Amino acid sequence: MSNLIHFSQTGFEKALENGGVVVVDFWATWCGPCKMIAPAIEKLANEYAGRAVVGKIDVDQEGALAQQFGIMSIPCVVVLKDGVELGRLVGAQPYGAYAQALDKALS
């Protein structure tokens, strides 16, 4: 079973309130590189299950969240800890780059 969450605004806010490490991938259906990294994000969700919450936000469905985060280019993967943004990775990155950002957030 997939551990990846498709966030709505309320679901995302709740995840942040729960604290801990949250990773969110801002994407859209029309974006090729977003589709490309989807298996990497899926893997991240499974590998870090129980240690971090990994999810996706469709910028088309959740425009307000995309605006709130000042998303200017997708894919954009934002790493948060206890509701505070630690960093973001813009554009398609190798799996290792995402894993490294997550490891840093968990350490």
Add this chain to the structure above:
Amino acid sequence: MYDILIVGGGPAGLSAAAAAQNRGKRCLVISNPWERNPLAKAPQIHNYLGMPGVNGAELLDRFQHHALELGAELRRGRALSAMELNGIFYLTVGSEVYEGRKLILATGVQRGQKYPGEEALVGRGVSYCATCDGMLYRKRGVAVIGRSKDAPMEANYLQQIGCQVTYVSPVQPVGLDPQIPYLRANRLEILGEQAVTGLLADGGKLPCEGVFVLRETVAPNDLFPDLALEDGYLRVNRQMETNLPGIYAAGDCTGKPLQISKAVGEGLIAGEAAAEALEAEAI
């Protein structure tokens, strides 16, 4: 899923495709139309063995026909981004994603360097993908730096979805929506600290929130930042393997001499080596 993805449809890429297809491997060549290859503009080529005086466009056309006759598939477009995961390569062309077990880079040489400010502002206003990011700039001012034949089309798309586009390039674009203002400029600098605030074009400031840099090709080390270079070219061994497992390179992107014979030869080796590696893995 393809056996081999080949980026670039010049002599090296097509030679690699022909070699691998001959060994029964299924190849996809991702390339701009061959008419845009610099070789297509050469009226006569004098150093391709056995064919003195051959026309560049004719030669490319024959190369392509040969590869296609052997069953290679061709996808027109620009490879925008790439990724490797669990031994599979993924390549984005437009909004499509292709998968393959091996990857051969035959991208030729990149013309034109990055603009001042470009690298620092990627994702903060600088974008390489109109279809990906256009929607995020609706009702906002954007500049399109047109350095490819498809750039006017992409600018038209941005205008259609509601961006306020200014088209900037050193040469008059063909096919640009007449409602889009065109600025002729050559010396460019992207301005902004936290995010893009404008474009400096031949000394004049054009305020905007987004800059779409649209080039013909994406440099191989932008696709895979960990690729090792030597004197600015991709480092390869005698099997045309790069430093990254499963990725081969051939042709001008591996260095001088930038000649057709060398590209065809290297393409052959890369195609053979990738095919052999696939066969070894299948045992």
